[in-house]
Amino acid sequence: MKVRIGVIGTGAIGCEHARRLTKVLTGAEVVAVTDVNRASAEKLVAALGISAEVYGDGHELIAAGDVDAVLVTSWGPTHEEYVLAAIEAGKYVFCEKPLATTAEGCRRIVDAEIAHGNRLVQVGFMRPYDAGYRLLRQAIVDGDIGEPLMVHCAHRNPEVPEAYVTPMAIHDTVVHELDVLRWLLDDDYVSAQVIFPRTTKYSHSKLADPQIILLETAKGVRIDVEVFVNCKYGYDIQCSVVGEEGVANLPEPMSITTRKNASLSQNLLSDWKKRFIDAYDVELQDFIDGIKIRSLTGPTAWDGFAAAVACDACVKAQETGQIESISMPPRPPFYDAE
Ligand code: NAP
Numbered sequence: 001m002k003v004r005i006g007v008i009g010t011g012a013i014g015c016e017h018a019r020r021l022t023k024v025l026t027g028a029e030v031v032a033v034t035d036v037n038r039a040s041a042e043k044l045v046a047a048l049g050i051s052a053e054v055y056g057d058g059h060e061l062i063a064a065g066d067v068d069a070v071l072v073t074s075w076g077p078t079h080e081e082y083v084l085a086a087i088e089a090g091k092y093v094f095c096e097k098p099l100a101t102t103a104e105g106c107r108r109i110v111d112a113e114i115a116h117g118n119r120l121v122q123v124g125f126m127r128p129y130d131a132g133y134r135l136l137r138q139a140i141v142d143g144d145i146g147e148p149l150m151v152h153c154a155h156r157n158p159e160v161p162e163a164y165v166t167p168m169a170i171h172d173t174v175v176h177e178l179d180v181l182r183w184l185l186d187d188d189y190v191s192a193q194v195i196f197p198r199t200t201k202y203s204h205s206k207l208a209d210p211q212i213i214l215l216e217t218a219k220g221v222r223i224d225v226e227v228f229v230n231c232k233y234g235y236d237i238q239c240s241v242v243g244e245e246g247v248a249n250l251p252e253p254m255s256i257t258t259r260k261n262a263s264l265s266q267n268l269l270s271d272w273k274k275r276f277i278d279a280y281d282v283e284l285q286d287f288i289d290g291i292k293i294r295s296l297t298g299p300t301a302w303d304g305f306a307a308a309v310a311c312d313a314c315v316k317a318q319e320t321g322q323i324e325s326i327s328m329p330p331r332p333p334f335y336d337a338e
Helices: 012-024 038-048 058-063 076-088 103-116 131-141 168-185 277-292 301-320
Strands: 003-008 028-034 069-072 092-095 121-123 148-156 189-195 211-217 222-228 236-243 247-249 257-260 263-266
Touching: 003 012, 003 058, 003 277, 012 028, 012 038, 012 069, 012 277, 028 038, 028 058, 058 069, 058 076, 069 076, 076 092, 076 103, 076 121, 092 277, 103 301, 121 277, 121 301, 131 168, 131 236, 131 247, 148 168, 168 211, 168 222, 168 236, 168 301, 189 301, 211 301
Parallel strands: 003 028, 003 069, 069 092, 092 121, 148 222
Antiparallel strands: 148 236, 189 211, 211 222, 236 247, 257 263
């Protein structure tokens, strides 16, 4: 039997996820959609050629008897209320990042899920599903490079819209590193600092670009993340883990090399959607498969909370210019891997 899914929010990623549920993945069907802009939800239903019901709002959709699980892909500030409503209804819910816009909001979700008694929430952090990051983690777990000591990362976008301002470098961009590096190193952050190099002429007065985020983990690993969102040349994700006995690098996305006109060249991606397209497929398939065996194993509400705590410290560090401490409470045993 297929898992019947309701999609709240039919913007860019909501449409993408509805498409992959309908055309790429197995074991699920989109039976309900909603969006503040009803016409956008109707357009999606028509484009996919499905017979999904269009609901007036997210709460009606969550309450619908034929909706087994919910995808929350609406605007970030709406996520908390929909995830809490899904938990209240006892329904599985996949929530795009952020889980909530504040750490307190994420904590409310954690508390509600624990009170419910079993895992219902998966957060849309897709990098742990990326084949390259998985190889990198396996190399660390297998001890191939000895104990990790340092990590050097870069997150570069060719350009961003005018509305993208300095704190968004953390909440919208570095949040992916904050999530995946905790998972990669099996560690938590204890401090954050943000350094502002000279700003590129391609930025504007409300965006300091690039930025360097310096993190320290509980085990003493030092991490630097360069975030540069007007880098012009492409969408480029780099991650290099320096261990006691070697260095492990995130593989580059597959691309052909050409020899022509006395030069050797290789194309880079420019669109983030293409960089992690396979990871998005795998994360949603994992959500569907987890529902079928009533055991979710993907990024948890606790991971969403941990990312929010780290984001808050990084934004504070942007403002103060100081090293800000990060204090994570112990992870509840509820979230221990089974
Ligand atoms: P988007 O294109 O603006 O889509 C958001 C959609 O939700 C819009 O159609 C918006 O309508 C609608 N919406 C707003 N409030 C709503 C409500 N109360 N009920 C139902 N629908 C509502 O944004 P997006 O790029 O798809 O991003 C959506 C979320 O996914 C964001 O939280 C974003 O951070 C996250 N995201 C994650 C990734 C990733 O890599 N994991 C990538 C992209 C996005 P209006 O346009 O009319 O306001």
